[in-house]
Amino acid sequence: MTVHRSRPNLQDLYHLAEQVEQDRERAISELRQRDHAIARSCQQQSDEARLLYWLDSVVPADQGKGWQAESSWVYIARGLALLLGFSAMAGFLLSSSRGLVNAFVLLALFVGLQLLMSLFASFFFVRTVSGRAPATLPASPMRLLVLRSLPDRRYLREAASVLRLLLMRYCQEFAVLFTAAALAAFIAVPAITDFAFVWGSTFSLSDHFVLSFTDAMAGPWSSVWPEATLSSDIIAGSRYHPALTNLDREGIDSMRGWWGFLFMSITVYALLPRLLLWAASRLATRHMMRRAFVQFPGADMVLNRMRAPLVTTQSSEHSDEAVSEAQARAAVSSGPSATARVLLLDWSGALGAESVDQFEELLSLGLAQDNILSLGFNQLQRERELLQEKNKAAFDQLAVVVKSWEPPMAELADILAELDDIPRCTLYLVPLPGKSVPHRKVEDWRRFVREQAFASVDVQLLNRVTPI
Numbered sequence: 001m002t003v004h005r006s007r008p009n010l011q012d013l014y015h016l017a018e019q020v021e022q023d024r025e026r027a028i029s030e031l032r033q034r035d036h037a038i039a040r041s042c043q044q045q046s047d048e049a050r051l052l053y054w055l056d057s058v059v060p061a062d063q064g065k066g067w068q069a070e071s072s073w074v075y076i077a078r079g080l081a082l083l084l085g086f087s088a089m090a091g092f093l094l095s096s097s098r099g100l101v102n103a104f105v106l107l108a109l110f111v112g113l114q115l116l117m118s119l120f121a122s123f124f125f126v127r128t129v130s131g132r133a134p135a136t137l138p139a140s141p142m143r144l145l146v147l148r149s150l151p152d153r154r155y156l157r158e159a160a161s162v163l164r165l166l167l168m169r170y171c172q173e174f175a176v177l178f179t180a181a182a183l184a185a186f187i188a189v190p191a192i193t194d195f196a197f198v199w200g201s202t203f204s205l206s207d208h209f210v211l212s213f214t215d216a217m218a219g220p221w222s223s224v225w226p227e228a229t230l231s232s233d234i235i236a237g238s239r240y241h242p243a244l245t246n247l248d249r250e251g252i253d254s255m256r257g258w259w260g261f262l263f264m265s266i267t268v269y270a271l272l273p274r275l276l277l278w279a280a281s282r283l284a285t286r287h288m289m290r291r292a293f294v295q296f297p298g299a300d301m302v303l304n305r306m307r308a309p310l311v312t313t314q315s316s317e318h319s320d321e322a323v324s325e326a327q328a329r330a331a332v333s334s335g336p337s338a339t340a341r342v343l344l345l346d347w348s349g350a351l352g353a354e355s356v357d358q359f360e361e362l363l364s365l366g367l368a369q370d371n372i373l374s375l376g377f378n379q380l381q382r383e384r385e386l387l388q389e390k391n392k393a394a395f396d397q398l399a400v401v402v403k404s405w406e407p408p409m410a411e412l413a414d415i416l417a418e419l420d421d422i423p424r425c426t427l428y429l430v431p432l433p434g435k436s437v438p439h440r441k442v443e444d445w446r447r448f449v450r451e452q453a454f455a456s457v458d459v460q461l462l463n464r465v466t467p468i
C-alpha cells in the first residue's frame with residue numbers, strides 16, 4: 001500500500017477524526033490488537049506515512065468518494081473561475097461605448113484591485129504560516145450544510161485554522177485561473193472586434209504625468225518588450241473627451257497602442273503575484289497539513305499502539321520469552337511524542353497513589369517529572385503562584401487529569417484561565433477501578449472544557465496499562 005504524495009489531504013483529516021471518535025467506544029485491548037496487527041504489515045518509517053497506512057487499513061476504500069468529496073467541488077470551482085474570468089473581461093470590453101475602452105478603468109479593475117487583493121493575501125499568508133500547528137476541523141463543512149446544523153463558537157474557533165488553510169491553498173489557485181482566463185479574453189475579443197483604448201479623467205491630469213506613470217509601470221518589461229510601452233504620441237492621441245465624435249483611422253490605430261502595455265500590466269501586476277502566492281501556498285499548505293494530521297488529538301495514541309509490542313501473559317517456564325510490561329512502556333515512551341512540551345495538572349489528587357506510567361495515554365506524553373503539578377488543594381492565590389513559576393511559553397499542550405465521577409468545578413476553570421496561552425488542552429478522565437465512565441459524565445466534562453479559551457480542546461478517557 002503506497003502513500004500518494006498529495007496526502008494527507010482534507011479528506012484524510014475528516015476520516016481520521018471520525019475513526020478516532022469511533023475508537024473511543026471500543027475496548028483498549030481490542031484497539032491494541034488491531035493496531036499491532038496493522039503495524040506488522042506496515043513498512044513505512046515516518047509517523048505521517050504510518051498514520052496514513054493505518055487510516056487506509058481501518059477506513060473503507062470507497063468512503064468519501066461521493067459528490068461531497070474535496071475534489072468534486074474543487075473541479076467545479078476551477079471551471080467557474082475560468083468562466084468568470086473570461087466573462088468579466090469580455091463583458092467589460094463589449095460593454096464599452098463605441099468600442100472605446102477606458103484604459104484607466106481597466107487598470108483599476110483588472111490590475112489595481114488584483115494587486116491590492118494580492119497584498120492582502122500575502123499578509124494573510126504570512127500570518128498563517130507563522131503560527132503554530134493548526135487545529136483541524138472535526139467534520140466536513142459540506143456535512144453541516146446537508147444536516148442543516150449550525151456549529152457553536154468553539155467549533156468555529158477550532159475550524160478557523162483549517163479554513164485558513166483552505167483559503168490560502170485554493171483562493172490563490174482560483175485567482176490565477178480567473179486572471180489567466182481574463183487575459184485569454186483580452187486576446188480573443190479584440191482579435192475579432194475593433195477596439196480602441198482611450199483615457200480621460202475629471203481630474204486635470206497632464207500628458208506628462210500619465211507618461212511618467214505608465215513608464216514607471218512598464219519598468220519591469222521595458223527592456224524585454226519595448227513595444228509594450230507607451231510613447232508621448234500615443235498618450236496625447238488617446239486622450240478622449242465625450243464631445244469628440246470624429247475619429248479617423250490613424251487616430252484609432254494610435255489608440256490601440258495601449259494593448260501591449262495593458263496586457264503586460266495584467267500579466268506582471270495581477271497574474272504573476274498570484275502565481276507566486278499560489279506556489280508558496282501549495283508548499284506551505286502541504287507542510288501544515290502534515291503537521292495538523294500527525295498532531296490531531298488521538299493520533300499519538302494510534303502511533304503509540306503501533307509502536308508498542310503486545311504484552312502477553314505466559315506460564316512460568318516460558319516467562320523469559322514473554323514481553324515484559326516495562327518493555328512495552330519503554331517502546332511507547334521512546335516515540336516522538338516523548339519530545340512534546342506538555343504540562344500536566346493533577347487536579348485534586350485524581351491520580352491518587354498511581355503514577356502517570358500506569359496509564360497508557362499519559363505514558364505516551366513522555367512527561368518530565370518537573371512538568372507535573374498537583375493542584376486543587378490550596379487557595380487560588382497560592383496555586384496561581386505555583387503556576388507562575390512555570391514558563392507557559394515553553395509548553396505546547398496542557399494535560400489536565402480529573403476525577404471522572406466528580407462534576408466540573410469553577411475553581412478548575414479559574415486555574416485554566418491562567419493557562420489559556422497554551423494552545424492545546426486535553427482533559428483526561430480517571431475512571432473508578434473496574435468501572436466505566438458514564439456517557440453523561442463525559443459530556444459534562446466536554447461541555448466544560450469547550451467553554452475554555454484554548455485554541456484546541458479534547459476529552460479522553462484514561463486506560464490503565466495492564467497485560468493482555
